Amino acid sequence: MSTTDAVPVSLAEIARIAGVGRAAVSNWRRRHDSFPARIAGTDVSPQFSLAEVEKWLRENGKLDSIGGRELLWPRFEALGSRDDSGLAIAEAARRMQSPRSPVSDELTPTARKLMEEAAKLGRSDGPRETFEFLLQRWLETHVRQLSTTPPPLAALMARIALDARIGGTDEELTVLDPACGTGHLAAAAVQEASGSRLSVLGCERDSTLAALTSARLAFLTDGQDVGTDIATCDALRDDPFSTVQADIALCNPPFNERDWGYEELATDQRWTHGLPPRTEPELAWVQHLLAHLRPGGAAVVLVPPAVASRKAGRRIRGSLLRSGALRAVVALPPGSAQPHSVSLQLWVLRAAPDGASAGPPTQDVLLVDATRFGRSGTRESGPHWEHLRTFTLSALETLDAPEAVLPDGAVRVPLIDLLDDEVDVTPGRYTSVAAEPSGDELPAAWKEAEALLSDLARHAGRLSELKFAADKPQTTTSVGDLVKAGALTLRSGQQAADGSTASAAGSVPLLTVSDLLTDGAPGGRVPAGSAPAIVEKGDVVVAGVVRAYKAWVHDGPPTALGPQLYALRVDSTKLNAHFLAGCLRAPSNGRQAGTHASSSSRVDVRRLQVLQLPLREQEAYAEVFQSLRDFEARLGQVGDLGRGLVSDVSDLLAAGGLTF
Template sequence: MSTTGSVPVSLAEIARIAGVGRAAVSNWRRRHDSFPTRIGGTDVSPQFSLAEVERWLRDNGKLDVIGGRELLWPRFEALGSRDESGLAVAEAARRMRSPQARTSPVELTPQAEELAVEAAKLGREEGARETFEFLLQRWLETHVRQLSTTPPPLASLMARIGFGVRAGDCEEGLTVLDPACGTGHLVAAAVRECADPGLVVLACERDPALAALASARLAFVSDDHDVRAEVVTADALRADPFAGARADVALCNPPFNERDWGYGELATDQRWTHGLPPRTEPELAWVQHLFAHLKPGGAAVVVLPPAVASRKAGRRIRGSLLRTGALRAVVALPPGSAQPHSVSLQLWILRAAPDGPGAVPPGQDALLIDATRFARTGARESGPHWEPLQAFVLSALEALDRPDADLPDGAVRVPLIELLDDEVDVTPGRHAPAGAEPSGRELAAAWKEAGSLLADLARRAERLAELEFEAGRPQTTASVGDLVKAGALSLRAGQQPADGAAGPGGSVPLLTVADLLADGTPGGLVAAASAPVIAEEGDVVVAGVVRAFRAWVHEGPPTALGSQLYALRVDPAKLDAHFLAGCLRAPANGRQAGTHASSASRVDIRRLQVLQLPLEEQAAYAEVFRSLRDFEARLVDADGRGRGLVSDVSDLLAAGGLGV
């Protein structure tokens, strides 16, 4: 593949191209006089010529197999314009699927056109869908501050809610609508979640680049399903391209807080059956737009900021939506579910009145669901615990049309007479009851369990205190890089997988650094075929970032590793995996191999040191390392249970529950 010498790349981009950490690239730059010279940037953030970097990596045998796509992306970024690079990615996707295509439906610069042709060629060689998803993900990451996307777990949840809540029999030719589709996360999720043949997808987006990318995404998703998709570039509120269409399911994550949404020119629009949305309430315009497009019994699920549930200006419209049975449920999501991540967003679930015998009548209450307790703690913008969150919300919504069904804690049916007051506040947290208070028997059992935990910790501490250490005993070590060269282990760097549907290999859990900073459990699923690195049982996993540095032996099902996570597979004839993990996770090891520039600094995995010991001696060390890990795990468990007990007893005391 030809490259352009004027395309600049940073040290981080070189690291991605070579499949190594940034520290390794800095080391190459110091040790090799032949390393390309800086062509721009600063001393702290230098930039180099992509063509010279590619040549140097090839000449020195350091170009990883991922280099093809990684070499391609800097050239898209060098186009400069967000729109031009996005349209070029979309055009590349079109040419991947239609090799004979020549004339582009959008006007591109010669550089963008040439790049789209080269990207299409690479996609046909390395996998069209995987190449497109890679380029799309990089484009989204580059322009994350300018874009608002719907995370795949939330998109999947919304699609499942929409198909589950709609009334009526299942039938062929269901229609799904998204009037502000962005890059198509929601409609793509709907296609994956709907098993009915002949699905029709109608999507609209006013940004031409986003619309083109959404169209490309849907084209790939439609390859695996019987789908007819139409994506139109238009402002759905001002110039609705689907004015006469009706949908079975409508999904939307509309733009927030836009004052210039067409208030003046749309004052007499027929969609405002529940009242003209105030100028300051554009979100309620989107709500009514969605509702106007529903078939009888159709359902709409829309993401909204929490203020829409309580702002004074919108109370008349909220009251009308409740009285007519249009607004059936509101779900409060944990912070981090979608942008803006600091806000607890809400899902509003609407349904049009069904027709015909056996139709579900409008409800006399609203279902309010507070799912904020599924937020993760300890990491900024790390996202919620998606699996239990999805299970909780879907379980609560199963009772939507069954008034006598029990609801899980955190969900409540509120009679309309209680909601239709002066405020018409539908915020779930103000109505959903807190969890049930523990009984005296439950408290006694919890205290007993806490005592057992502390006693077990004391026993473990006594055994560990018996360890003896010989001060000053000389020991030789070898770096991970040396062990790789010696064939004692293999090292693979994790990457952010492409966002795609599960293929023949099914789905596997995805572990990221953000998950480690939260509770250490994988926070999502990814198609096994799209995961570059999957840790198997017995592999040693290392987090290569200072703020989350740790190493452990992987147990359980195969798990995909995100960026800055590494999988080390040992030769059991040379290394004990638990011994290796114990050596690597020593804090002194991380400090020695880290850059220490900030908490986000990386750890150079190849520089981590491992004791050189015979295999039989490694086993003794491995046993002690395991004991330390078990002690640490029990300590964390005791801390969590103890804090929970203190919280429960404090609430009981504050409520006057002490028997005196």
């Protein structure tokens, strides 16, 4: 095969195929003269022939079991065109389920041959698993050209819509997504409404995305009572479901699109709340969804934050409020979906139920500010999905219960306060006002601060009495040696599967380094059986990265650990867990065991040093270590409470009313 015909693969692709790290592949290349020569790329980013790489890996025993999917994917990527590779994946999925089905004429001869190989592999390795693998790699490759809805957000939107509707039955539901993309929202609706007889309708003007959505839903609904109809069209200009009334509708409309059909749709009957301005395409999608809801049906649409406040859309927003169609607005943390840099919003819409009066069912709107559940500086990993979902659903449970107590961050705003010159429905504008402390809360907060300061002073007094003998020699040993001696066992956390979500049943919380850099609470869940490192109460956890280095004794429920987190389980006859955590927590210990000086460097946990002391002396040290940890915790509590008091009192002073 000539180099022009060869399928190129990078070092990272070779590492994926062999199931090793990229450094290992670079090492093979340096040490083995027989390693394939570069056929393209540069010295920094070389590319190699897939066929030559596969042959070399086989001959050198680097492939214990060939990963057929990994070997197949570079050939899809080599097709060059996003549409060619996407259609080939969709056709392969169809052939996996129906081997005798006709092949699309849109496929090139090369894509057709590759599709047949993929279908054959899928039938032997698992059709759905093979399709999901190829789809995920396709999405990762073309991430800059596509706007997708993350699975956790799609699941949240589907659950909100299902809970918000009034009337109807759970046995038979019609679901509509008029801009379905690759089908994340439609798939989430099928999963959230499991057990119901569903009719899933979708529109997508990109034929490749429509084909992939159809393939995804075919696998997801196999064996279920679900009918699907995915049309290739522009739903605003050419609506194929104009007579359909859906129970729920979900939509993540195209972002920042100005050519949505303003001129040709000026007299469309869907604009019952007013003709959407040219610069407000999202309000066209909102009215499109409402036009397709049955009485009492609910819709959830993802919109940019400016839609809540732009001057051009105030008349339509006012009409949506007065009619009761707009029931709630949820402000999401930045990073929840593309574009990641802004705090997107969920608008919860509902059609008036049968027999309802012309006016709204209530005289207020629920505004929910969930922006605090974001992860600072970790945009790609998304927000704390589990916390975000729990908080949002708990707030929206009160949608039709005006007397219910709202969680902090949610507020009911009377329509009279919203229907002003701006008609601004941005949650943060109102939730901050609602969070002001009452006359009884502020004195209680000062009392709490006083108690914390007293407790902090007691800890400081005790710790100030500690004496240290600088010339007393002390011997240490490493964690690695303690493992060899059987004094403890060491397990490493691992990355969860991409895009995986787990329900509460049969799953455990997942703690990652990103969680430690924010509020320290686990931000996700994983199936218990898929987690190689689960810490139990009494285990020691170590964060093996310099920027988040810490060690502590776990005192919560069983929790799975992500990458760069380690679980140490001690033999209580040889080691005290709190003593071990205290020794490991020393900042100098982490620096000495670090691989290099940058904040992103790893810490070699096996090189961390621990004092060699008898168990009785360990217990005395452990008591002091715990006192020091309590002092640190109180210090943090005082700081948090103090900052809150300063903010609250400053707001109250600025509003006036101080008595002398």
